[in-house]
Amino acid sequence: QKEVEQNSGPLSVPEGAIASLNCTYSDRVSQSFFWYRQYSGKSPELIMSIYSNGDKEDGRFTAQLNKASQYVSLLIRDSQPSDSATYLCAVNRKSNYQLIWGAGTKLIIKP
Amino acid sequence: DGGITQSPKYLFRKEGQNVTLSCEQNLNHDAMYWYRQDPGQGLRLIYYSQIVNDFQKGDIAEGYSVSREKKESFPLTVTSAQKNPTAFYLCASSIPGATVGNEQFFGPGTRLTVL
Numbered sequence: 024q025k026e027v028e029q030n031s032g033p034l035s036v037p038e039g040a041i042a043s044l045n046c047t048y049s050d051r052v053s054q055s056f057f058w059y060r061q062y063s064g065k066s067p068e069l070i071m072s073i074y075s076n077g078d079k080e081d082g083r084f085t086a087q088l089n090k091a092s093q094y095v096s097l098l099i100r101d102s103q104p105s106d107s108a109t110y111l112c113a114v115n116r117k118s119n120y121q122l123i124w125g126a127g128t129k130l131i132i133k134p
Numbered sequence: 135d136g137g138i139t140q141s142p143k144y145l146f147r148k149e150g151q152n153v154t155l156s157c158e159q160n161l162n163h164d165a166m167y168w169y170r171q172d173p174g175q176g177l178r179l180i181y182y183s184q185i186v187n188d189f190q191k192g193d194i195a196e197g198y199s200v201s202r203e204k205k206e207s208f209p210l211t212v213t214s215a216q217k218n219p220t221a222f223y224l225c226a227s228s229i230p231g232a233t234v235g236n237e238q239f240f241g242p243g244t245r246l247t248v249l
Contacts, residue, residue: 027176065243
């Protein structure tokens, strides 16, 4: 079992709809969770971080964390073509503060 | 402007050659990291450094070397011992152990190709 798992996609969503991206992790003691966006050929860009159970909203983005079920999700409301990218989930390894990365979900927003 | 710079953007290596990738940051971050990204895969940690003059191996350190003589700089050398070095190399930095967690910020990357 991978430490951080994501569906590779592609996930295709119509413009204006809600895109839902999911990530599961194996280390029960992880405390910090991050979503990064990576455009093709570019470096990852941090878009959301979450540390407590529940929802955290920032503009069109909402991160959801459920530590009991060991998953973290990212919702993108009113999806735009510019949201088309690969979304990487990262989880801290508490023992040494390293981040463990999922392979990413490719999101395609169709106009 | 604060940020992380990497150079060169593209690098071509011949068989048996050592090459050095540059990473500089002016964010005053203590911690710096080198990752490798291959197509369709997540980031894999090569080396990291939490403080000047100290660094630790990550998950795939074989064939690579680093130094951390200055807080701002963390160069990565890809040696001839690295048998499959073609990849996208990413440098990142963070404030280690901060209350906000371990948010890492990335440079633009160096794409290395073996000829």
